[in-house]
Amino acid sequence: MAIPADIAFDVVDPKAYADWKRSHEAFAWLRKNAPLDVAEVEGFDPFWVVSRHADILNVERQNDLFHNEDRSATLTTIDADKRVREMMGGSPNILRSLVQMDNPDHMQYRRLTQSWFMPQNLRGLEDRIREIARGFIDKMAAKGTECDFARDVAFLYPLHVIMEVLGVPAADEPRMLKLTQELFGTQDPDVNRTGKEMQDTGETLNMINATVLDFMTYFSAMTEDRRKNPRDDLASVIANGAVHGQPLGHLEAMSYYIIAATAGHDTTSNTTAGALWALAENPDQFRKVKDDLSLIPSMVEESIRWETPVKHFMRTATADTELSGKVIRKNDWLFLSYPSGNRDEAVFEDPYAFKADRSPNKHVAFGYGAHVCLGQHLGRMEMRILWEELLPRLQSVELNGKPTRTQANFVSGPKAVPIRFKMN
Known part of the structure; x- marks a missing residue:
């Protein structure tokens, strides 16, 4: 069955991700009626929508067959793709990070920082992260009985942690937060740098380029400094790193x-904000975890599944192949829908319920296989520590107004989570 135009549009429309109901209803329809089929949306090349958990895993585990770098690693219009290739000398990607790499480069570049993000190394950071978490919880308590949990806590706490790891001074954190939100929120007038809806491809690309250039200006200066004065931080590893025996290209x-x-x-921020939103709407789950703090790790996993901050990645077939009985041709483009995989009825019982004690919880929010999220252990640790510090002090919590979500079809989550609370 071909994907109906309205369903296909909901897959790509940033506003559908701001309105959870729309995107989740579209993906539920797809899993039931067209779990692996081609979406045709005006302005886009046709692409396969991979909506089931099993098919997502199948694609993710076959890195030689499904590439990241051959075409854009995120969904983009025909016009934007053409302009990026012209600008980047034929490459379909503005950046060349781990996300846009295939082997052998991917493995080599990943290895450069992998040890920094392994659990044994992160254990050394636990006390400092706990100190940071307590500081933000104290600030929340000082607000009295009301705050915007997203803006006052969830956005700032993981930001402070990763900036310390990276070596960015605390004074520059507001700049980093603003640039991050501009980069991931180009489709949302509340967070992009123009303050308006983006219609024109050229205008959108100019805006993305301006944000990327601001980042590059900042990190070029940092690279120069860390080459002269290396420190025990991630920036020094990147500045002085070598791949294939050569320093990293610019x-x-x-x-x-x-x-x-x-x-x-950003992904940890989205998940943390989404978790408190879910707890405020599900007082039974709040009480369950508050009464048994040993449930915090499973609640963290459930919040990652529930929020799924990375909405998609694209993969490109390198050869003709078959997937779930469908013939995929060489150079076909595949849209891996992680929110859909994480609501798959074949894998998750009662998938639209937030269950703090859900077990097993084989979500695909961090990806799978060679491209599994490098920072997954740090993200889990930050969330676990925050809840270990916050839940014993938080007596009650409820929504205090309507929470909102960012309009974006790549990385998105709560934009505002106004709450009323009591703390001791």
């Missing part, structure tokens, strides 16, 4: 910084 180094400085906090 684009690769800048892309490495940018992905660490953006994905390194």
Whole structure:
């Protein structure tokens, strides 16, 4: 069955992701009626929508068959693709980070920082992260009985952690947050740098380029400094790193910084804000975890599944193949829908319920296989520590107004989570 035009549009429309109901209803329809089929949307090349958990895993585990770098790693229009290739000398991607790489480069570049993000190394950061978490919880308590949990806590806490790891001074954190939101929120007039809806491809690309250039200006200066004065931080690893026996190229180094400085906090922020929103709407789950703090790790996993901040990645077939009985041709483009995989009825019982004690919870929010999220252990640790510190002090919580979500079809989550609370 071909994907109906309205469903296909909901897959690409940033506003559908701001209105959870729309996007989740579209993906539920797809899983039931057209779990692996081609979407045709005006302005876009046709692409396969991979909506089931099993098919997503199948694609993710076959890195030689489904590439990241051959075409854009995120959904883009025909016009934008043409302009990017002209600008980047034929490459379909403005950045060249781990996300836009295939082997052998992917493995080599990943290895450069992998040890920094392994659990044994992160254990050394636990006390400092706990101190940072307590500081933000104290600030929340000082607000009295009302705050916007997204803006006052969830956006700032993971930002501070990753900036310390990276080596960015605290004074520059507001700049990093603003640039991150501009980069991931280009489709949302509340957070992009123009303050308006983006219609024109050229205008959108100019805006993305301006944001990327601001990041590059900042991190070029940092690279120079860390080459002269290396420190025990991630920036020094990137600045002085070598791949295939050569220093990192300018684009690769800048892309490495940018992905660490953006994905390194934004996804955790979205998940943390989404978790409190879910707890405020499900007082039984709030009480369940508050009464048994040993449930915090499973609540963290459930909040990651529930929010799924990375909405999609694209893959390109390198050869003709078959997937779930469908013939995929060489150079076909595949849209991996992580929110859909994480609501798959075949894998998750009662998938539209937030269950703090859900087990097992084999979500695909961090991806799978060679491209599994590099920072997954740090993200889990930050969230676990925050809830370990916050839940014993939080007596009650409820929504205090209507929460809102960012309009974006790549990375998005809560924009505002106004709450009323009591703390001791």
